[in-house]
Amino acid sequence: MNARELILGRLRASAVTEIPALPVMKDWYGAHQRDEDAVQRIQRLRSVLEAVHTEVHDTTESDWPSLLLRLASAKGLRNLLIGDNTTHGDTLQAVAQESLDLIRYDKSIEDWRDVLFDNIDASLTCARSAIAETGSLILWPDAAEPRLMSLVPPVHFVLLDTRKIYADFYQAITAEGWKDAMPTNALLISGPSKTADIQQTLAYGAHGPRELVVLFCHESVKGESL
Amino acid sequence: MSQVIHFHPDADFKARSLAAVQDPGQRKNFRGAMDFLQDKRRVQFPDQLELEGLRDIGSAIRRNSLARLPELLVQLETRMTANGIQVHWAATADEANAIAIEIARRVNARTIAKGKSMVSEEIEFNHAMKAAGIEAFETDMGEYIVELAGEKPSHIIMPAIHKTKQAIAALFAEKIPGVAYTEDVDELIKIGRQALRRKFADADIGLSGANFLVAETGTICLVENEGNGRLCTTVPRVHIAVTGIEKVLEKLEHVLPLYSLLTRSATGQSITTYFNLISRPRQPGEKDGPEEVHLILLDNGRSQAYADEQLRATLQCIRCGACMNHCPVYARIGGHAYGTTYPGPIGAIVSPHMMGLDATYPLAFASTLCGACVEVCPVKIPITDILVRLRNEAQARPETASLRGSGAGRSKLASAFWAGWTLVYSRLKVYRLTSWLLSRGHALSPIEQGAWTYSRTALKPAPKRLRDLLKDRKP
Ligand code: SF4
Numbered sequence: 001m002n003a004r005e006l007i008l009g010r011l012r013a014s015a016v017t018e019i020p021a022l023p024v025m026k027d028w029y030g031a032h033q034r035d036e037d038a039v040q041r042i043q044r045l046r047s048v049l050e051a052v053h054t055e056v057h058d059t060t061e062s063d064w065p066s067l068l069l070r071l072a073s074a075k076g077l078r079n080l081l082i083g084d085n086t087t088h089g090d091t092l093q094a095v096a097q098e099s100l101d102l103i104r105y106d107k108s109i110e111d112w113r114d115v116l117f118d119n120i121d122a123s124l125t126c127a128r129s130a131i132a133e134t135g136s137l138i139l140w141p142d143a144a145e146p147r148l149m150s151l152v153p154p155v156h157f158v159l160l161d162t163r164k165i166y167a168d169f170y171q172a173i174t175a176e177g178w179k180d181a182m183p184t185n186a187l188l189i190s191g192p193s194k195t196a197d198i199q200q201t202l203a204y205g206a207h208g209p210r211e212l213v214v215l216f217c218h219e220s221v222k223g224e225s226l
Numbered sequence: 227m228s229q230v231i232h233f234h235p236d237a238d239f240k241a242r243s244l245a246a247v248q249d250p251g252q253r254k255n256f257r258g259a260m261d262f263l264q265d266k267r268r269v270q271f272p273d274q275l276e277l278e279g280l281r282d283i284g285s286a287i288r289r290n291s292l293a294r295l296p297e298l299l300v301q302l303e304t305r306m307t308a309n310g311i312q313v314h315w316a317a318t319a320d321e322a323n324a325i326a327i328e329i330a331r332r333v334n335a336r337t338i339a340k341g342k343s344m345v346s347e348e349i350e351f352n353h354a355m356k357a358a359g360i361e362a363f364e365t366d367m368g369e370y371i372v373e374l375a376g377e378k379p380s381h382i383i384m385p386a387i388h389k390t391k392q393a394i395a396a397l398f399a400e401k402i403p404g405v406a407y408t409e410d411v412d413e414l415i416k417i418g419r420q421a422l423r424r425k426f427a428d429a430d431i432g433l434s435g436a437n438f439l440v441a442e443t444g445t446i447c448l449v450e451n452e453g454n455g456r457l458c459t460t461v462p463r464v465h466i467a468v469t470g471i472e473k474v475l476e477k478l479e480h481v482l483p484l485y486s487l488l489t490r491s492a493t494g495q496s497i498t499t500y501f502n503l504i505s506r507p508r509q510p511g512e513k514d515g516p517e518e519v520h521l522i523l524l525d526n527g528r529s530q531a532y533a534d535e536q537l538r539a540t541l542q543c544i545r546c547g548a549c550m551n552h553c554p555v556y557a558r559i560g561g562h563a564y565g566t567t568y569p570g571p572i573g574a575i576v577s578p579h580m581m582g583l584d585a586t587y588p589l590a591f592a593s594t595l596c597g598a599c600v601e602v603c604p605v606k607i608p609i610t611d612i613l614v615r616l617r618n619e620a621q622a623r624p625e626t627a628s629l630r631g632s633g634a635g636r637s638k639l640a641s642a643f644w645a646g647w648t649l650v651y652s653r654l655k656v657y658r659l660t661s662w663l664l665s666r667g668h669a670l671s672p673i674e675q676g677a678w679t680y681s682r683t684a685l686k687p688a689p690k691r692l693r694d695l696l697k698d699r700k701p
Contacts, residue, residue, distance in 0.1 A: 008300070010525075022286060022480075134497035173479065183505065184508065184509055196384070196451075197367040200258075201391070203411050205412075206419060206453055207423075208457075
């Protein structure tokens, strides 16, 4: 008998006298909603993100490229990894300056792994949405913005449209219909990589990015005044 | 830890725990770490009502999934296969390792980068790979430290919890070429990061565990802070996940409360840095991610726990470690004294199914039954009831034995004592006579009373029985 039949056989032969009822998730999360408006929700996301060492900047759809360039130069970055064929990547390329080398993730990892691991200072990706409760950015990496962009470069910039912030994880997966559309890889990112494995002392920049910088793109031009 | 399987449990466990309690440095490390983790957890659950509600939900989801385990495993397999993930089944640790070796040989793999996985410790994965000529290396900082020191994890969440930063500083300076002694934690982490970075880039296979498996979507969920788990599951051409058959949940939404309970109970974080959901290998056009994803579903004794409706609750565990963080015994003897992959209260109740009760029954007795573990367990496993049950199993007569190794702790003296006890307490006349004899002969009671008098004064019957005192009482 193969292992599959053996294991399933043993499990099926075991008595099950009762199947406990499943809780209704909708009721639980519905009962734990906060009474907050969009502005409060943005604030909540911001404060949770900042509490775990994440840099947050307010900007707008038209201003973010110049803000990003200022931040990159302040951080002394030599280059920035951008996606291939993304609107925001193209927008940035249009205003790019000589001091910051824009590199496109336009080939398979096998063809340039060493460069990615050794020579890329930072990356820019877009977040699909975010979760205020836990301070999480949701990313669904794809062909245009592959998985390693948010992982290998030491500094990770994320563009977030502040209209896409959910109160909690449950709202995010139901509103976006995750269960019927799971991508190859879905990610929640809640801060820069970290570890407390040495005497419970928290240290940032374990194996992933040391810095996580989130650009809150607000719809209006009032950006900085929020 | 193959040597552990052969140890004489009682003597070795006693010797190891005695050595541990007599090591003041280690006691201080564990006490400090336990206080720290308990505080962090407490802060995460300020609202007792919310906590209890969430524990009820977590427990119900786990119990429901277990009740439908065979059906959910088949659903998971069907869904994953449709997604392009290859599902393998392993009845034993050896079978699981053999599956991994076969995959490694087929793709000509020389190195395997490992994310944190207690199941890989359970099956002694690194050892098996080494024997097959394949280098498997740890990438989680804690696991990396423990591996460098030639040790084993002493905690399921924080593997190097027994080590001070001074010890780690000395270890790095000794073992990593070109590294000078430093106690700066940021610097030490940087050193670890640097030492492993190249190896990630060159690894042929990435190995991970799984925190949850979702049947409806065919998804592997991984919880971590460092990013090494994501590297292991994204950079190499092949990703192998190895985990226990009990990890499956029916729906994606069921993951949410359990994930929240897990991180808050384990390290007192509202969420971890990364939550990584993998549902497919690399698709055409995608530029990174493994071309092959394998899932190895491991039994290794779990179906024995499953067969018994009381012991089945053991499989509800989501491996948060809160039970050990709150256990007065674990805090004093640390993780290594247990001699098992999983230490603490969860180790005492799950290890008998993996290694046999004969090799592990003393662990069931290494508990005060104070119930701290039951109070904090996020999925409400009745740990103390299971400990008592395992104590009984250890004393069971061969004909009533239901577990591998049942009855191994049976002693003639103890059996005779309990037979006598039963006789005395089930017959009034015998009871009266015995109590009369004991009270009259109280001065003769022995000063040495086995384990009881190691650290307590001897028991002595009162000179007068309660019934005598009542009789003498003046109205
Ligand atoms: S038994 Fe409960 S408290 Fe202990 S590790 Fe498992 S889930 Fe956590």
